[in-house]
Amino acid sequence: MNAVTDPSGDAGPPGERLIAAEGLEVAFGGRRVLEHVDITVSAGEIVTVIGPNGSGKSTLVRTLLGLQPLSAGHVWRKPGLTIGYVPQKLQVDAIMPLTVTRFLTLTGRHDRATVERALAETGVGHLADAQFHVLSGGEHQRVLLARALLRSPDLLVLDEPVQGVDFTGEAALYELIGVIARRHRCGILMVSHDLHVVMAATDRVVCLNHHICCAGTPEAVTHHPEYRRLFGARAAGALALYSHHHDHHHHTVSGAVVTPETNRPEPPHA
Amino acid sequence: MPEDFLVRAALAGIGVALAAAPLGCFIVWRRMAYFGDTMAHSALLGVALGFLLGLAPTVGVILVTTGIAILLILLQQQRRLATDTLLGILSHSALSTGLVALSLMAWLRIDLMGYLFGDILAVTALDLYLVYGGGALVLATMAAIWRPLLAATVHEDLARAEGVPTLIVRLVFMLLVALVIAIAMKIVGILLITALLIIPAAAARRFARTPEQMAVMAALIGAVAVLLGLGGSFGFDTPSGPSVVVAAMLLFVLSLVPIGRRIDG
Ligand SMILES: Nc1ncnc2c1ncn2[C@@H]1O[C@H](COP(=O)(O)OP(=O)(O)OP(=O)(O)O)[C@@H](O)[C@H]1O
Numbered sequence A: 001m002n003a004v005t006d007p008s009g010d011a012g013p014p015g016e017r018l019i020a021a022e023g024l025e026v027a028f029g030g031r032r033v034l035e036h037v038d039i040t041v042s043a044g045e046i047v048t049v050i051g052p053n054g055s056g057k058s059t060l061v062r063t064l065l066g067l068q069p070l071s072a073g074h075v076w077r078k079p080g081l082t083i084g085y086v087p088q089k090l091q092v093d094a095i096m097p098l099t100v101t102r103f104l105t106l107t108g109r110h111d112r113a114t115v116e117r118a119l120a121e122t123g124v125g126h127l128a129d130a131q132f133h134v135l136s137g138g139e140h141q142r143v144l145l146a147r148a149l150l151r152s153p154d155l156l157v158l159d160e161p162v163q164g165v166d167f168t169g170e171a172a173l174y175e176l177i178g179v180i181a182r183r184h185r186c187g188i189l190m191v192s193h194d195l196h197v198v199m200a201a202t203d204r205v206v207c208l209n210h211h212i213c214c215a216g217t218p219e220a221v222t223h224h225p226e227y228r229r230l231f232g233a234r235a236a237g238a239l240a241l242y243s244h245h246h247d248h249h250h251h252t253v254s255g256a257v258v259t260p261e262t263n264r265p266e267p268p269h270a
Numbered sequence B: 001m002p003e004d005f006l007v008r009a010a011l012a013g014i015g016v017a018l019a020a021a022p023l024g025c026f027i028v029w030r031r032m033a034y035f036g037d038t039m040a041h042s043a044l045l046g047v048a049l050g051f052l053l054g055l056a057p058t059v060g061v062i063l064v065t066t067g068i069a070i071l072l073i074l075l076q077q078q079r080r081l082a083t084d085t086l087l088g089i090l091s092h093s094a095l096s097t098g099l100v101a102l103s104l105m106a107w108l109r110i111d112l113m114g115y116l117f118g119d120i121l122a123v124t125a126l127d128l129y130l131v132y133g134g135g136a137l138v139l140a141t142m143a144a145i146w147r148p149l150l151a152a153t154v155h156e157d158l159a160r161a162e163g164v165p166t167l168i169v170r171l172v173f174m175l176l177v178a179l180v181i182a183i184a185m186k187i188v189g190i191l192l193i194t195a196l197l198i199i200p201a202a203a204a205r206r207f208a209r210t211p212e213q214m215a216v217m218a219a220l221i222g223a224v225a226v227l228l229g230l231g232g233s234f235g236f237d238t239p240s241g242p243s244v245v246v247a248a249m250l251l252f253v254l255s256l257v258p259i260g261r262r263i264d265g
């Protein structure tokens, strides 16, 4: 086994283990979607799962949460673990009258002030009384994140949490996620496609394609041949930005009017 | 005295409308309209089973509609047939099997039209007890599972991840639908029960900002539809079940008319 596939990783002092899985295998009607997956998330660390569409990222997350039966392996959760979950898809039809505040208090009772504080933290404090089904894509994700935070989770599980969020908001939300992880010392397990951000704001990266191709620090993973095979030119770009980010210590490269496409760094010509 | 049976009819109709309203809302929110219809269509088979086993028709109806619901959920696990195909098959097979079974039991002299379209004007005092007893049970149980059921309706996975026992809550809900079908059968008939569940809920959407408001509005609209429908049925000598549904439909159309500012944001 390669050193970087060690699931315990080597990024910083690991906190208490929150969730761990060993030898996970999940099959849908005989088709194996996950096999031999080992993964651990500890308090205070951010673990990001990357991988192509259909590689089993959401399935892995759902299995860890106990929502998806596994065909082999086992999942261990710290007893009494509180999880804040942001699913990849959550759509509420217009036929359901539901305010944002009500959505936040569906399973837990929280007073108005607490709800507003959670919403303000993700930048949507003004939407407390809006109907949930009219939210824009980005507002929707921010509300979902606020809802997950409201539970004071030990572990945040975020499946593509910033889909549809504008570029400046995206960086800000990832930063917020990092701040939360540090402030509450909660662990974060995140699925993401934004390689450049992943590399900048993650302690450990797990590169998944039905099995774990490689895992470890962002730096180690970007040098791994499996990773380069999966992500090609963009992978090198992400690494470039990763180094850039660490040189200059801010998130966006240029001014205010950048879009994700124009801002994505060119692959190095060398 | 003609007033007597009319009063009984109105009371029974209102009782059913009140019990059906919150269930109707969930059926609409969960996109289960056709599912409910399939359960209702299987009620006739339940009536036949009741007669065969010497049980009260109500008990037979609850057994068979619940059985069909569970069968549907099991069949949905396989992915070869789409859900609407399955529902179409089950719905019409159950209805036809019920009709065939009842006509094979030639010794029975039952009022088939009454079962199919309701016979609200023949409501007895015993029926009234059944409607209000059953209705109270339905509403009390709904109140008890309201929050978890709502959470599971918004997002099943999220609710489960947060510890909501979604499977149990869903099963209880299905049992309640079976119970409402059993008590509403005599009032609107098995072919029209879904209408009484869905139309008031759909008409109420416009006036609600919370799920609870929608349920209360649906109950009001349902009750008004019952009264209007019965009045019409008595006045114009039309069948009572369809008259109630026509009244509900008119209220729904009214709810679509724009008046001043919209409430649903
Ligand atoms: N409930 C299910 N039944 C059958 N197949 C499923 C189910 N859930 C997922 N799959 C299959 O498992 C595979 C992995 O799906 P999954 O949603 O985990 O991918 P993903 O990595 O999250 O993809 P994406 O990046 O598009 O979100 C897909 O091929 C999908 O069709």
Ligand SMILES: [Mg+2]
Residues within 6 Å of the ligand: A057, A058, A059, A088, A159
């Ligand atoms: Mg996914």
